[in-house]
Amino acid sequence: xxxxxxxxxxxxxxxxxxxxxxxxxxxxxxxxxxxxxxxxxxxxxxxxxxxxxxxxxxxxxxxxxxxxxxxxxxxxxxxxxxxxxxxxxxxxxxxxxxxxxxxxxxxxxxxxxxxxxxxxxxxxxxxxxxxxxxxxxxxxxxxxxxxxxxxxxxxxxxxxxxxxxxxxxxxxxxxxxxxxxxxxxxxxxxxxxxxxxxxxxxxxxxxxxxxxxxxxxxxxxxxxxxxxxxxxxxxxxxxxxxxxxxxxxxxxxxxxxxxxxxxxxxxxxxxxxxxxxxxxxxxxxxxxxxxxxxxxxxxxxxxxxxxxxxxxxxxxxxxxxxxxxxxxxxxxxxxxxxxxxxxxxxxxxxxxxxxxxxxxxxxxxxxxxxxxxxxxxxxxxxxxxxxxxxxxxxxxxxxxxxxxxxxxxxxxxxxxxx
Ligand code: IMP
Numbered sequence: 563x564x565x566x567x568x569x570x571x572x573x574x575x576x577x578x579x580x581x582x583x584x585x586x587x588x589x590x591x592x593x594x595x596x597x598x599x600x601x602x603x604x605x606x607x608x609x610x611x612x613x614x615x616x617x618x619x620x621x622x623x624x625x626x627x628x629x630x631x632x633x634x635x636x637x638x639x640x641x642x643x644x645x646x647x648x649x650x651x652x653x654x655x656x657x658x659x660x661x662x663x664x665x666x667x668x669x670x671x672x673x674x675x676x677x678x679x680x681x682x683x684x685x686x687x688x689x690x691x692x693x694x695x696x697x698x699x700x701x702x703x704x705x706x707x708x709x710x711x712x713x714x715x716x717x718x719x720x721x722x723x724x725x726x727x728x729x730x731x732x733x734x735x736x737x738x739x740x741x742x743x744x745x746x747x748x749x750x751x752x753x754x755x756x757x758x759x760x761x762x763x764x765x766x767x768x769x770x771x772x773x774x775x776x777x778x779x780x781x782x783x784x785x786x787x788x789x790x791x792x793x794x795x796x797x798x799x800x801x802x803x804x805x806x807x808x809x810x811x812x813x814x815x816x817x818x819x820x821x822x823x824x825x826x827x828x829x830x831x832x833x834x835x836x837x838x839x840x841x842x843x844x845x846x847x848x849x850x851x852x853x854x855x856x857x858x859x860x861x862x863x864x865x866x867x868x869x870x871x872x873x874x875x876x877x878x879x880x881x882x883x884x885x886x887x888x889x890x891x892x893x894x895x896x897x898x899x900x901x902x903x904x905x906x907x908x909x910x911x912x913x914x915x916x917x918x919x920x921x922x923x924x925x926x927x928x929x930x931x932x933x934x935x936x937x938x939x940x941x942x943x944x945x946x947x948x949x950x951x952x953x954x955x956x957x958x959x960x961x962x963x964x965x966x967x968x969x970x971x972x973x974x975x976x977x978x979x980x
Pocket of ligand 1: 581582583608609610699700701702703704705706707794795799808809810811844845846
């Protein structure tokens with residue numbers, strides 16, 4: 563572990579290589595104790611990770627997984643779109659378990675706000691798309707696309723602006739009112755402006771003091787502190803480089819994370835790519851290595867593949883090696899974390915998609931299965947030979963070393979190889 567930490571250097575990003583849900587939280591949890599700052603850069607409450615607090619499972623959407631480590635400072639970056647009532651709920655959940663994140667929290671004044679009506683617009687747009695084309699994007703209905711639409715149209719509300727408006731009577735309501743009139747004209751939705759205002763003011767009474775000019779602060783911290791950047795969603799969902807239009811609305815790559823935090827590209831000293839040993843997708847869009855039959859069901863059951871945010875069963879299939887190669891190049895991965903290797907323990911042989919590039923039909927290569935339990939193993943040498951070969955195959959094809967291998971649900975079920 564010491565060797566890995568020194569290889570990672572002071573500023574490390576953890577980025578998903580597939581369609582999200584790779585299990586980034588476990589590597590983050592393991593590494594966070596060794597970092598001073600945990601930063602989330604982009605996206606919103608469409609992300610979801612399960613955290614056990616006080617013996618109870620909770621799904622968090624906005625606070626990074628590393629927030630539980632009480633010595634860390636937690637940053638919510640400028641590239642994010644934040645639904646404040648969700649953030650307040652997460653803060654309260656932690657408080658009830660005796661963890662107060664507020665004094666260690668910094669929220670960028672440039673982050674945008676997701677209002678209730680953004681969620682309604684998300685639903686209306688999905689419905690209209692389905693009526694017109696017969697298909698949906700399959701969004702999480704968290705208002706992400708509509709909040710980024712406002713951001714790009716320069717009608718978005720930012721954290722800093724809301725803090726300033728909240729100090730003048732009725733100013734916030736006036737600002738919301740004209741935006742609401744646009745929403746009514748475009749989508750036939752009548753936002754409840756009063757309710758939006760009350761929710762915003764209530765949230766600000768808890769976190770208003772934590773809204774800061776983030777990039778200066780983070781830049782200063784980068785001089786002598788260790789920063790762990792927690793990616794949200796993943797490379798194939800990137801707005802520019804993903805499987806458009808079946809993507810999210812933010813930049814999910816390492817470059818996107820740096821942009822979202824206002825850090826220069828040269829600040830990054832390492833980037834861990836996270837990929838499942840197989841592959842899953844929630845929502846619509848091409849999935850060339852998808853396995854819809856009995857084997858797909860087995861992956862889903864063994865891997866517990868149900869969405870943390872929506873509860874939807876995830877579509878399951880096999881690793882697409884070309885997508886990993888592309889993700890490794892695009893993000894500049896220095897290490898891999900291959901998660902959930904044990905889910906493949908029951909397979910006779912393991913198909914791996916080649917020449918897929920996320921869109922077209924997949925050509926499948928068959929790799930040997932190992933038919934032995936790898937659950938809970940902590941050393942590479944203890945893995946069956948075929949499982950070692952599987953890992954080496956990923957390294958050989960992508961040119962990136964596999965430093966971490968997940969072998970089960972527990973915190974300890976991880977092989978650290980560096
Ligand atoms: P949106 O981000 O809610 O607009 O959803 C757009 C697409 O991204 C849908 O296919 C979602 O299922 C997918 N998506 C968004 N966030 C996540 C995530 O954290 N994990 C997996 N898929 C996600």
